[in-house]
Amino acid sequence: MLKFKVLSQEKKSRRGVLSTAHGEIQTPCFMPVGTVATVKAMTTDAVRATGAEIILGNTYHLMLRPGAERVARFGGLHKFMNWAGPILTDSGGFQVMSLAGLRKITEEGVTFQSHLSGEKFMLSPERSMEIQYLLDSDITMAFDECVKYPADKKVVQKSMERSMRWAKRSKEAFVDRNGYGLFGIVQGGMYQDLREQSVQALREIGFDGYAIGGLAVGEGQEMMFSVLDYTACALPDDKPRYLMGVGRPSDIVGSVYRGVDMFDCVMPSRSGRTAQAFTSEGVLNLRNACHQDSLEPLDKECTCPACQKYTRGYLHHLFRAGEILGSMLLTWHNIHFYQNLMRQIRSAIEAGTFEQFHHNFMNRYQHDRKM
């Protein structure tokens, strides 16, 4: 059971607080991705210093290595990776589906081969709940199926209906405890009637929060927003809404505008390791020779260590030389940039100025799709 409170609202946008066993989360929030028990290239102290209050772990990766039972022997994922705050874990469904030739889906669940060892594994709603219990996740995600985009309506419908049956089994298998919660996941592709049926099915089961899955799979921002337009506000007002795997800054601003509260994405961390920096002036590639002699900070408006203590020229040098410190500093900056964006979003909703913030942000960044 999780406690969620909407503190203020501006049209569809909500400013809230979600309370978990490991602490509170101010929403709208962005969750850095810590795939295998580490946000890549960052200490947990650094992650915390960016303002992040919750991180995400991946069930699929963790069940393969080091293994959920092993993490449990270490006292759970928080202790294992030295992160005292809340953790959300996905259900493993999304990753398993993308294994293509290596997996077999039945009504019972999915059997698949590890991409690491070739060893056979099984995931089902029940096993996914068990793994997330062993990991001690504050927020457990229901086990679902996610179809490719584009897909025939028939295929999407069958998959969504199975996901709803799996959602019910997830709810039944989930061990409810104070401060711990289970989120259902809306599926239905880009079909309004299917999305509505999915929402209805999940509301009947009843969850601590509702995620919107099957988006950011190549459909484009415009279509994603149109799905959100009819999906987000159909969800219960008193529960958090989480848009999975999203996204670029403009995706986030536009989704908060449509009533979403929570986000996760590998983009800031992955970009950081490939020399891409999110800045108040757009996206920079630090490998470009134009930065070679630059004495400028990465982002004049940013207060992170990479911007306060180093030049673009130095960061360029680190990436040219293949130095780990380049990945460390740029990941730190990007996560900080995302957390700062969330702070601005929360302040704007509190002040009742998010409509204007959204308008300005979209005008500034939308057209070039750079952000």
Next chain:
Amino acid sequence: MLKFKVLSQEKKSRRGVLSTAHGEIQTPCFMPVGTVATVKAMTTDAVRATGAEIILGNTYHLMLRPGAERVARFGGLHKFMNWAGPILTDSGGFQVMSLAGLRKITEEGVTFQSHLSGEKFMLSPERSMEIQYLLDSDITMAFDECVKYPADKKVVQKSMERSMRWAKRSKEAFVDRNGYGLFGIVQGGMYQDLREQSVQALREIGFDGYAIGGLAVGEGQEMMFSVLDYTACALPDDKPRYLMGVGRPSDIVGSVYRGVDMFDCVMPSRSGRTAQAFTSEGVLNLRNACHQDSLEPLDKECTCPACQKYTRGYLHHLFRAGEILGSMLLTWHNIHFYQNLMRQIRSAIEAGTFEQFHHNFMNRYQHDRKM
């Protein structure tokens, strides 16, 4: 001109303080290696937190990329890499010599091809002094030649004599400033008479400090110590003595015992990236499966973040998963371990108990050559 003061002495071992333009260094000291303007996998704040007061930069690597003139435009190496403390740079001689087929040595200096671009470069005593001036090094090393081990006495003698002529040219080209200094380098291989001639030649030129080069090149600890036995105490008492590229903890303890004040080595940082940890119980390889389920800290006696916040099992997981955080934490630990060793050495000399410390340490670690 550098100020060096021996605060206390126990037999040949000295406890001193070296004052530079960028701050004081308590000796005996260990200098972490920051090859291309970064101690690999560490922020400079983390390096400082280990207790390190001075780091080393490599002239050869920095002249190729990003280039000494470029570093100068950034205000010198300290500003470029955000390290406020003292920096020692090597002369480039050692690295250039190891380029084998790619370099040509004349009395003037060395021409060589960049291992990065194939571009032609030249190093001479004068150019090496200029580069180190551009880098703004607190401690500049004289340009020298370092022969392979083993080598014929004739070869070693000719090389040492050239190094002494180059040392003189280095002294003439060095721009003396308050807080900045030039160190000469003793050569002469494993030959006592050549070492003595080299010491004599350097003393006649006069330097701010004296390095012992051409050791730790495969001769073994016993022979290294025997060279130190007649070389270290032949150097001026009132100047710091620096043993280049050394070494393992037992090498350092044994060399301080023989009168050495300063050390540098890639071992703690390189080992950290390959899962080797120096601990109070010896060297551990964190990749070994025996650590998989270990809830123990890396080193019970250590106060670094890797030991305070994580288990051996977690560190093992990071290396198995190829995660950058593994390199970050283990490098931090190893540098911390080395700095802690230096703190213990300094305290022991101050207390007049270093003879006993040396005896215990060698007994504990020497026989298995693990440290």
